[in-house]
Amino acid sequence: MLLRPKLIGLCEQATTQLLLLCRNQTLIDLCRSILQEPGVLLVCASNLDEARQALAEGNIFLLLADTEQMSVLEGLLALVSRQAAPPPVVLCSNNGSEQPTGNIGWPFDEVILPLTSKQLEIKLSLYYSLFQYERSIERLRFENQLVEEGERRLKNDNKLLLQAVAEPLLAADLEGRITFVNNSACQMLMSDSDGLIGRLMIDFIPVDLAGNYASKWRDTCFYTDCVLAKVVVDFEIAVHWHGSERCWRTECLVTPMLHEGECVGVVVTLHELAEKSSAEKKLRRILEKDPLTGTMSRSAFDRVLSSQIQFSARHHQQFSLLFVGLDRFKQVNDSFGHECGDLLLELVAGRIVGIVGENCGRFGGDEFVILHGNIDSIADSGELASLLLLSLAEPYIIKGNTVYISASIGITDYPNSSRDSSELLNNAGLALSQAKSSGGNVYRYYVSGLQHHMAEELVQLNLLRSAIENNELTLRYQPQVDVLTGRVVGFEALVRWLRCDGTLVMPDQFIPLAESNGMLKAIDRWVLEQACIACQRWIERVRRPIRISVNISAAEFGRPQLLKDVSELLQLTELPANCLTLEVTERLLIDKHLPVREALQSLHNQGVLVAIDDFGTGYSSLSYLQSLPVDEVKIDRSFVKNIYRSSRSEHIIKSIISLAKDLDCSLVAEGVETEQQSGFLASLGCGVQQGYLFNRPMSEEQAMALLCSERVRAKCAGGGAVDLIAMLNDNLN
Template identity: 35%
Template sequence: MLARIYGYESVEELIANLTDIQNQLYVQPDRRTEFIQLLQNQDLVRGFESEVYRRDGNKIWILENARAIRGANGELLGYEGTVEDITERKQSEAALHRRDSLLQGVAEATHYLLTNPNCEQAIAQSLKALGTAAQVDRVYIFENHPHPQTGEVAMSTRFEWTHPETSPILYESHWQNLPYTNSGLSRWYQTLASGQSIAGIVRSFPQAEQKLLIQDRVLSILLAPIWVEEEFWGYIGLDDCHSEREWSKNEESILMAIAASIGAVLQRRWTEDMIRYQAFHDLLTGLPNRILFGDRLLQALTQSKLHQGMIAVMFLDLDRFKTINDTLGHAIGDQLLQNAAQRLISCLRESDMVARWGGDEFTLLLPQISCAEDAAQIARRILEVMQPAFSLEGHELHITSSIGIALSPQDGLDAQSLLKNADAALYRAKDQGRNNYQFYTVAISSEVSEQLILSNSLHHALERQEFVIYYQPQIDIRTGQITQMEALLRWHHPDLGIISPRKFISLAEENGLIIPIGEWVLQAACTQCRIWQAMNLPPVRVAVNLSVRQFQQPQLVERIMQVLQTTGLNPALLELEITETAAMQNIDLSIDTLHELRAKGVRISMDDFGTGYSSLSHLKKFPLDTLKIDSSFVQDLTDNSDDVAIITAIVALGKGLKLAVVAEGVETESQMKCLRSLHCQEMQGYWLSPPLAVQTATRFLQTHLQAAL
């Protein structure tokens, strides 16, 4: 058996050929010295691992267990023991290490691509991160383009990272303006253009491909297509120049995901001027948007403080615009906004600014006024220019406007205060009959704010049983099966009616009430899920969100298990949702807590995935079952190639880590179809079902069961 491990037919053949064990057998001869030294010192050696040569020159890994044989005087005469071939185990360990390293590199590369606004720098950083993590000799990007002489499709290197010991190819002439067809690379174009990757050992490639690659000592290659605006733009490639590497499916999948992200970045570079314009302007009216307005307002405040000047901020909206929009249609409404914007511009001085805040609301900045009357004059001018009818497609539309004005320094020294106070003055103008302007006054601020009411009422809401839970289904589009019901908290205020958690959760976090509220939600949701099981409804999981403070509680696991025990709910039917923010508060504690929950059978999902970066680099450490793509990426999915690229990357990462991927906030059929085309099959959102009260949710599940039967 020992002889066969080393590639010999018999022990005699082994002894005859292996005359110098240390230098003939061991890849690192010093390992033999270490082995003998251990026997000298401790008589017994266990689990001694070494890399050795077989007779044919191939390398294998062995594990040796040995006991020393000593003479009468204690001298080492020899040893006896066993040798085990552990090559497969070592290869598996190496593969796992390579996978983990690659995922880390992908996280780092994705971070650069998503956060660095400098396209060239972001790509260079990502290629370095990817190349280092993948342990390759080159990473490069080729762009397709018409050949300068013939016009046929050719390729040229655009970006490259190389290992310090490897020669770069970026400026090699044979990789510039290289036609696919005339260079024998038609197979590459056809495969990559069809959306597939190319992977393999070069000596198995067609002769023309070998001839080209061997110039740069490439032994193994992996290529993935890059798509920009649904066109095959080029490809990203990995070269191994030191071994005939077999590429794993995981490596292919990850490279495809990176290629998708790079495609989005390239699109960003080409359209950066348009993107910058869109980021700071309203596309309908051409006016600055609230972002640019906010920036200009900050500048104006800084200047006014330096020179002890006065500025004015106005909030304006078009009276009864919604009626026109609803009766005559959005096309007429859009034209009205465009024409109104032009009239507003005509009223302003060169130093002034008007922006579209949203809907039919506009904001105006008057950075150089000497008194309140200056602002009043402009407000009156605006009211006057709005008086004449707007002639739009045969309609004579008479429309007025209401204006609220706040002054600095008297009404606020910061942007937020000025905007809030101008908005309050606007609503006072509307209350005064519209078609007028109002200055902010102290009387407006004396009114009790809704936030204060909520804050005071929140302390008694739990004991008064004012909280209710709605349940929103999560559905697998492929099967139509309900995979789980997410518990969503609502507050039934006796005076204000149903209140969304967006209005009170932050208050509960601040005053610590989120802990008892969160425990109540967990108890109620588990109880309801157990009731559904008792009704013989489908075994659907219930998902419960854990807040940041709740997740940080030291007795969290014990409390959750206590709830499961008292309700009798199977832990497998509970999924806890945490956000990236919660997970990253204390990484080590988060990992320990999540592992403990998983060990108890509870499922874990990461909510709002993609809104943070840090957790990407720790993703493989978290024992997750599900990634939930944040609705912000879904909202503009059908119109935003960046969102498509991000979701593609997240789906690929989830697949590589064997995690379910769920898209949140699906509100339209087109979003659903787009997500399905990106292989994201589990979804949640108003297009599928809004959050449902308990009774409605129960009927929903019953209907689903009947349909399934």
């Protein structure tokens, strides 16, 4: 196939021809097999008349002639020589063939027959590329001439042309002062050019649909959208003239005047509106709507919000903004795919619109903003937010999958929060962040000082990001002791933030911040890796199994990459799978938003153990837990601390231990601080315990020393109480 040259701006407008003067059928067939490119035609001529007709049609990129037809060839060359731009000639001859008599008058090429297909393809591609290149140069030259001629005409006739435009036309500088006005605009505004040039456009062109005047040029959408953003603005306005009772409903098209990429002014075209065509209405509807959800686009919502502010200011009314953000929407995309995520957004938008009507806009991603107008108090919006939260939390059926998702809502109001549209949106966004930080599925009001609080949180976030990059995070390990033998059987890995000034920050002070800002994935991965490495070192040193327990957050547990990370870390560290226990909360196990069962089963298949942390504080049922592959139950410290203080806590502990035995799960009690607590738990069959009674969380090196000392001893008295003779604190001295 003929190779097409890749020339920028190339555009075939006519068929390109190869003129073949030949009776050699082999050569004809060979050319035909090569010329498969669309727009390239093989024209065969066996006599002078046929060749003359082909020349008359023109657009020939090559004349390929067989010297066996010398008399015809010489006549054809004579015709070609009289053309202004004769095509190149390639003569095909056998050795010793006769050459044309006389001087052809322009360069020609010669090939010796017979030719291979590859040889002929290279030759034709060369001349075809040369022809296309020359034609593109001619076209560019012609277009440049047109541009230059157009510029000359524009400079000479610019003022006359603009004056002749039927549509009212104005131009303004960066300060909004009119620098040009044509006759049609003068007639429309009932003034002459002297009365308009030098005046401010905001004297008679407001910026909102209601016809309210802007006080400053730089506050208008002419300036913000056109001058600053350098984009064409097209909208409907009401044109007034100060002191006049007349008002024109007008379509306004504002175009930036750019010089070397910088805006030097604006051109405004006005069109007094009659009934628009259905096509124009349809186009405007498209521009005003978010293409995915059908709610207002952000630009459309901004204009509605500006208009609402001016309307509420005139009528002394209050309104609110509700900023809605979906909780853990990314997990839906990760679990079910982006197509499912888009379908979910459509359904969410439908539920919102079904409650609030059309006063809703999508602000990108999974966020929506609602304008709640003419309210008596901000409490009205709280009731609306509660209704939205209930509706959005209902399950969604998408492609056969049942998807659960909740939302968080931030609320702010006009005029108490602010009278500026940007500040109102920002305040609602701050309140949304507070709602998400509270765990989601709630709404929060914007309160004064929240911005300062968020600024402080941003400082902490930057410090935390630096801590991760500078390896300021560290792990502490709390022993899990078998009180019947006195031996340490495992450790729980606990992350701490050791600041450069020596301050030790506990996880409850930075983990929620990391989770709400997408940093928990990196922390969880680091903790898991360091814990596995440390445990393998202990095992190699003491030559007996040691278990390491690692807490997994809900965000990490819902991530498909977790299973791959666990498998890779086990291979990397050579840690036996049954020495790793992943702790998940009871609430996570019953979270319908996450693919819990599939993840647990995959971990179980790898041999990794799964423990339910803080057991007894959630709402899981026995039948549900029986269906999950759980290996261990941890009794929460809130129950342990109330042993001998609350009979209710003791009954709960007995029930948990009985349930764990029914599920064939091992038991670990956390938060054990007294010998009485330890003895009570041991008497019920919970022999593995952790807490300050045995040791506080320690470094990896201290844990190694503890394991090597073998000084942890315990003995039973009367088959019940446990007397811990050698306290582990001695081992750290």
